[in-house]
Amino acid sequence: MSYADVNGVRLWHGCHGAGPPLVLLHGGIGSGEMFAPLLPAFTPHRRVITVDLQGHGRTPDVDRPLRHETLADDVAALLRHLGLPGADVLGYSLGGAVALRIAIQHPGLVRRLVCVSVPYRRDGWYPRVLTGMAAMGEATAVEARASPTYAHHTRVAPRPQDWPVLWTKLGALLRRDYDWSAEVAALTVPTLLVFADADAVRTAHMVEFFGLLGGGHRDAGPDGTDRPASRLAVLPGHTHHDIVGSPALSAVVLPFLTHPVRPPG
Structure with a gap:
């Protein structure tokens, strides 16, 4: 566990296990620690790098x-x-959006991409979720202290008193509109989309996302010749809030990271 000074930010990161690198990016108001339940599944096969975002x-x-x-x-x-020179990248929620942007902004750096419970367009969230995001600001920072995320923040943050700043900044980010449709459609990196069947992301949006990546347009054929390089997994019995700690997540991610990809054409 150590800091790295990059882009004017002291990024805390941890390295676990050995093998090809796999970067894990946490959700909003979280940290790399949220992946602790998955490390025993990943570290025998991968050098896992957890990152605490700004x-x-x-x-x-x-x-x-x-x-x-x-x-x-x-x-x-x-x-x-x-x-x-490159790594597989898995991101959850906020971290999923960051992972997607890495693949878009730094072509060639991401070898395989896993996006967990995140939309490619802001209106992919359910309206109720968007309403909650709209309420995140200085005025609601105090009542948000009742959440488990606040307890985690106060335990690990260098300046726990900056909670209102983080809450307000994150709210401003989540209120920003975005639509990455064209950039997603242009991606060539093999991508796995993972959602819960009771996620905060609309079910129809999950299918649209997969479609932009080349999935869901045709039958793969008896030998799988027309199978897309990207995959879609919907985990039953889970929500946006418990999917990241589920053994079912590593069970679909590990095969994806090792399956051979058929060359285009």
Whole structure:
């Protein structure tokens, strides 16, 4: 566990296990620790790198807004700092959006991409979720202290008193509209989309996302010749809030990271 100074941010990161690198990116108000239940499944096969994004976990905040694009640049800079020419990247929720932006902004750096419980367009969230995001600001930071995420923040953050700043910055990020349809459709990296069957992301949006990646357009054929390089998994009996700690997640991710990809054409 150590810090790396990249892009003016002191990124806290941890390395676990050995093998090809796999980067894990946490959700909003979380940290790399949220992946602890999955490490026993990943570390026998992978060098797992957990990253605390700007203002989250043990990474101090800096004087700039939270943006998916700049968070993606931070992680890309960390990989270069570690001397890694590429890595598999798995991101959950906020981290899923960051992972997607890394693949878009730094072609060739992401070998395989796993996006867990995240839409490619802001209206992919259910309306109730968008309403909750709209309410995140300085005025609601105090009542949010009742959440488990606040307890985690106060335990690990370098400046726990900055909770209102993080809550407000994250709310500003989540209210920003975005539509990455064209950029997603242009991706060539093999991608696994994972959602819960009771996720915060609309079910129809999950299918649209997969369609942009080339999936769901035709039968793969008896020998799988027309199978797309990307995959879609919907985990039964889970929600947006418990999917990241489920053994079912590693059970679908590990085969994807090792399956051979048929060359285009």
